[in-house]
Amino acid sequence: MIHVSFPKLFGKLVNLRELSKNDATTIVSLMNYDISKYLYKVPYPYKIEDALKFIKSCCDDFRLHKGITFAIDFKNQSQSIQLLSGTIGINDINYSNKKANIGYWIGKQYQSKGIATESVKLIVNYAFDILKLIEISAYVFPENKPSIRVLEKNKFVKIEEINEYHPLSNSYRNSFVYIIRN
Ligand SMILES: CC(C)(COP(=O)(O)OP(=O)(O)OC[C@H]1O[C@@H](n2cnc3c(N)ncnc32)[C@H](O)[C@@H]1OP(=O)(O)O)[C@@H](O)C(=O)NCCC(=O)NCCS
Incomplete structure (x- = not known):
């Protein structure tokens, strides 16, 4: 199904x-080095122009049916307000083979509350x-234990370990590939 209006x-x-x-x-205030170091395409230091570029690319991808990236609003029950805590996206959607990737991050002060687990x-x-779609994959650095835990709690299964070039760090790094099939 291809959307015209953005889902909630x-x-x-x-x-x-x-x-x-x-x-x-x-987003700029939440995006510190301890978060960006685990993300494949996020520069550090992270500036307002980077956040605006990211938001525009999310809009473009939605319009072109390539991806859907959501703002994650944490519901602060005690104060009855919603606070932007991170983002999560379905990326590289391929409607022919019905596969896509996901990527996510949560700001430090919102971590370990179950937010990523529920968002995934x-x-x-x-x-x-x-x-x-019939298959979703996630790429995670082997040292990223919290993200591996989030994926495994959501019944993703590790299928392989790959070694890829990462332009931001100008280095080859290993990643685990996790998938879930419908
Ligand atoms: C990975 C990340 C999204 C997790 O977000 P979160 O909202 O804190 O995740 P949750 O609270 O839903 O779950 C985290 C789980 O990891 C566990 N965990 C935390 N630190 C851990 C560690 N060092 N070793 C093992 N498990 C750990 C938590 O205990 C929790 O598991 P539990 O529910 O069984 O107790 C967040 O840490 C983050 O944004 N990291 C930087 C960016 C990133 O890594 N993105 C993903 C790229 S693949």
């Missing part, structure tokens, strides 16, 4: 919604039930 996904801890330019300053669950269900 609702969970217990989080709501997932479209990113807007207004999110750029919050929401977008995997969305990808299978609404987009009718």
Whole structure:
């Protein structure tokens, strides 16, 4: 199914919604080195122009049916407000073979509350039930134990270890490839 309007996904801890330019300053404040070092395409230091470029590329990918990246709003129950805590995206969607990748990050002050685990669950269900995809993959550095835990809690299975060139660090690095099939 190909969307015209941007979807919203609702969970217990989080709501997932479209990113807007207004999110750029919050994204910059959350994107520290301990997060960017685990992400394949995120430079450090991370500037407002980087956040605006990221938000624009997410809009373009949605328009071109290549990807769907959500803002993750954490529902702060005690204060009844929603706070942008990170982003999660379904990327490189291929409607021919019905496969896609996912990528995500959560700001340091919001980590270890179950936010990534619930967000991955929401977008995997969305990808299978609404987009009718059949396989989702995630690439993770072997030392990234919290992300591996998030994937395994969501029933992703490790299928291989690859070695790839990463232009940002100008180095070859190993990654685990995790997948889940519908
Ligand atoms: C990976 C990341 C998204 C996890 O977000 P989060 O919202 O804190 O994740 P959750 O709270 O849902 O789950 C984290 C799990 O990892 C566990 N964990 C945390 N640190 C750990 C460690 N050093 N070793 C093993 N497990 C660890 C937590 O205990 C939790 O598991 P549990 O629910 O069984 O207790 C977040 O750490 C992050 O943004 N990291 C930097 C960017 C990144 O790595 N993105 C993913 C790239 S593949």
